[in-house]
Amino acid sequence: MSKAKSIPLFLLRLLALGATVCATIVMVTSHESTKVLNMTFEAKYSDSPTFKYFLVVNAVASGYSLIILFLSSKNLTWQLVLVSDLVITSLLISSLSAALGVSQVAKKGNLHAGWLPICGQVPKFCDHVAGALVSELIAAIFYFLLLLNSLHNTLDLLTLQA
Amino acid sequence: MSKAKSIPLFLLRLLALGATVCATIVMVTSHESTKVLNMTFEAKYSDSPTFKYFLVVNAVASGYSLIILFLSSKNLTWQLVLVSDLVITSLLISSLSAALGVSQVAKKGNLHAGWLPICGQVPKFCDHVAGALVSELIAAIFYFLLLLNSLHNTLDLLTLQA
Incomplete structure (x- = not known):
């Protein structure tokens, strides 16, 4: 891979790392207590298994991004990177x-199920969660771009060798 | 692609189509009413935007699987199929x-948020949703296998042409 091409890719991976680390930190620090009717x-x-899963995936993705960034691309087979990028993007x-x-349930509730929205009581908690979601969305977009780039490179190689 | 290889792929796509159609039907027919305290x-x-999204994605995936099945593979560039498989798998x-x-909230509730589980009241509804989820899980696994197979074929082509 040419150096001109690998610098934007390095930047893309660096930004993806930043986004997953940011999502992890913002989710971990999401905490608010309030008084409702003296309670x-x-x-x-950690009250929600879904948010715990979110945290674990972002921590794993951060670790993966860090390892890939600091291992020279020559030490790794790009096939392995392609498949592991696919797994991380899926996660x-x-x-x-x-x-x-x-x-969405926390924000809007679900009156049919009798679940009331909670964001009115704990707005800071909901802001934190929203921030973490946006960060992870950005990370997922970066990873999708990395995947498309890898596929594009593969097709280029095929065309060159055809 | 050899015929021996394309028959298992055709079967895999047929099974994925069956699974998404099944998930769509089972989700659409999920409906239960019960009396709680005379109410x-x-x-x-359709009470949940998330389940509506689930339905739309499964309907789209069914349509896509059907189109891909009945279009001869020679009419399509496999690059296009690879990228659209990637998009459908992500969805x-x-x-x-x-x-x-x-x-998970419907089954277990979330006492911290004051959301009570509803599956005790509407077990048939929850069984339907669980059935739809299992069907879609099977479809997602089939699509993941199709993706890995496409990537593997690409790598094979690269090796052959190297």
């Missing part, structure tokens, strides 16, 4: 969608 | 995860 109501990410999409589904 | 409590998929993972997140 203390506390909201934190990011999965945890983002699951957290979005639960956040 | 009629009704549960249907399946996304809608499955979102629906799983909301179903």
Whole structure:
């Protein structure tokens, strides 16, 4: 791969790393307690298995991004990188969608099921979760671009060798 | 592509089509009403935006699978099929995860948020949703296998031409 091409890719991976680290930190620090009718109501990410899953995936994706960034591309087979990028992108999409589904209930509630919205009581908690979701969305977009780039490179190689 | 190789692929696509059609039908027919304290409590998929999204994705994936099945592989560039398979797999993972997140709340509730589980009241509705989720999980696995197969074929082509 030419150096001119690898610098934007390095930047893309660096930005993806930044986004997943940001999502992890913002989710971990999401915590708010408030008083409703003299009862203390506390909201934190660990109350929901979906948000815990979100955190684990972002931590794993951060670790993966860091390892890939600091290993020279010559030490790795790009086939392995392509498949592991595919797995990480799938995990990011999965945890983002699951957290979005639960956040939608937290924001709007579901009156049919009798679930009341909680964001009116704990707005800071909801802002944190929203921030983490946006960060992970950005990371997922970067990873999707990396995947498309890898596929494009493969097709280029095929055309060159045809 | 040899005929011996294309028959298992055709079968895999046929099974994926069956799974998404099944998920669509099972989700559409998920409906139950019950009486709680003399009040009629009704549960249907359209009460939740997440389940509506699930339905749309499965309908789109079914349409896509059907089109791909009946178009001869010679009429399509496999690059286009690879990228559209990637998009459909991402959509399946996304809608499955979102629906799983909301179903987990329906099954177990979330006492911290004051959301009570509803599956005790509407067990048939929950069984339908669970069936739809399993069907889509199977479809997502088939699509993931199709993607890995496409990537593997690409690598084979590269090796042959190297």
